[in-house]
Structures are given as structure tokens and as C-alpha cells.
Amino acid sequence: MFAVKDLSFTYPKNNEKTLKGISFEIQEGEIFGLLGPSGVGKSTTQKILIKLLENYQGEVTFKGKDLQCYGKEFYQEIGVGFEMPVHFSKLTAEENLTFFKKLYANNADCDELLKRVGLYADKDKQVGEFSKGMKARLNFVRALLNNPKVLILDEPTNGLDPKNARIIKDMIREFRQAGGTVILTTHLMNDVDELCNRVAFMANGVIAEIDSPKSLKLKHGQRVVEVEYIQDSAPVKQLFDLDSLKNNEEFIEIVKTKEIITIHSKETTLDDIFIKVTGVDTDE
């Protein structure tokens, strides 16, 4: 869908490049996570992909054609949900959606979407009276207004309680199942684990790692099993190599004869990988 090659970008007032030659491809029908520490250039990359920032170096193509060749028709296929929702606060939710709908040739069923995200009963309320989470849900509905083929989402579950976050994540998954492509930026590695087919970790203006979450976990994880058991009335922990487990006499003997407290394969998490490849903690 998108192919990005050697993309570099410097903001006019900055001396240093924000993007220092990044390359990646986003396949049709995948949920692609663009991850990395705050300020690394994720939103900048998204803004280039949606033609909000020009004057970049390198090549960006959409469906095989240079992005710069596209005019306004490009936006008919793209749904964008920025992190900071921009709505008309004096207008109601429905009036906001009606306004934005007029920009597009193709329209989704707004009532259905409002019902799905739990905002139908509030559709006649002024958006200025909405909570942060309600604005985030309305923002997501807005991204789907034109029945897009590509969704570009920046922190779509930010400010949402677990129930509403679940609804949005289900809708993102359903969008993909219906053939849509999603480019997702988030700091929530659990969301990434649940949703993304592939992820790119950005660090210092370049892409440090790009692969499926599963492959990254295998690559960065320890292939070991930790067994915790009772030995002489006290708990003991022991590590065993996962790949040779079935022939490991000592492991088999422990499982057969000891009281086992826990057994865990010591897979790494995306949080661990984030810290390892970007050098920054996800909480920072």
C-alpha cells in the first residue's frame, strides 16, 4: 500500500534531521505499528504519509504511485485519527460529523458508528461538553466517516477506559478483517500485541527493528523455561533450555517427583524489546 524508501525530513526551524533515512513497506490488509519513544518522529512520519508535510527527501509511494502525484482524491481513501482530536466545540457531535461528511464522496452510517462506540445517546450534546474519552471516541468515528481503505491512527485508545478501549480495538480489528489497512502509533505495547501484524521500532531517527511481534519476541527472548518447585520444604527456581526440554532428564525428574509451584517459558515482552532496541523505557 505504502512504500517508504530512504525517507529523511528536517523541520524548517530545526538544525537536526528528525527522520534520517527510514525505509519500510506497509502491505494491504495489515495493521502496522509505528513505535518508538516520544519525539522520535512517529507523528512526523504519519504526517508525511498523509501529505501534510512535504519537502522530504527520499521516496514515498501509495499503491505504486509517487505520493506527490496524488491530489485531493487521495483523502477519499484515507481515514485519520490524530492524537489531539480537533472538533467544533460549539457544535453537537452529530453536527460535527455532518460537517466533515460533506468533504467526502463516500459516507459511512454515522448512527451505526455512534451506537457502536456508545455515543448515540450523546449525539445532540455540544462536543465542548464531552469528556476526553468521549472526544477520543468521536475522533475515531470521524476517521471512519468516509469508509476509508487506510486508517492512520495516533494513540486511538488514549484516555479511554478499558471497556471503551476494547470496543475501539475490536473495531480496528474488524476494519482489517474487512480488507482495510491500518497504520497505528501507540505507546501501549499491550495494544500492539493484540492488534499489530508487524511493527517498526524507531530510534534516533532511524528504524531499529521491523518484524512481526512474534518474530521479535523469538529473536529477543530467552528460549528457557523457569520451573519453581518445593525442595526440602522451601521453594526453588531452576532454568532449563526450552529446545532440549523433552530430553532433559533432570527436568523430567522434577516434573515427575516434585511439587511444582509454577512453570513459565521466559518469553520476552514488547515492553522489553522496546527498551532494548530504543534504549528508552515505555513509561518515560
Ligand SMILES: Nc1ncnc2c1ncn2[C@@H]1O[C@H](COP(=O)(O)OP(=O)(O)OP(=O)(O)O)[C@@H](O)[C@H]1O
Ligand atoms: N512543527 C514542528 N516544528 C519543529 N519541530 C517539530 C515540529 N513538530 C515536531 N517537531 C519535532 O520533531 C521531533 C519528532 O516529533 P514527532 O511529533 O514526530 O514525535 P513522535 O514520535 O510522534 O512523539 P510522541 O510519541 O510524543 O507523539 C520532535 O523533536 C519534535 O519536537
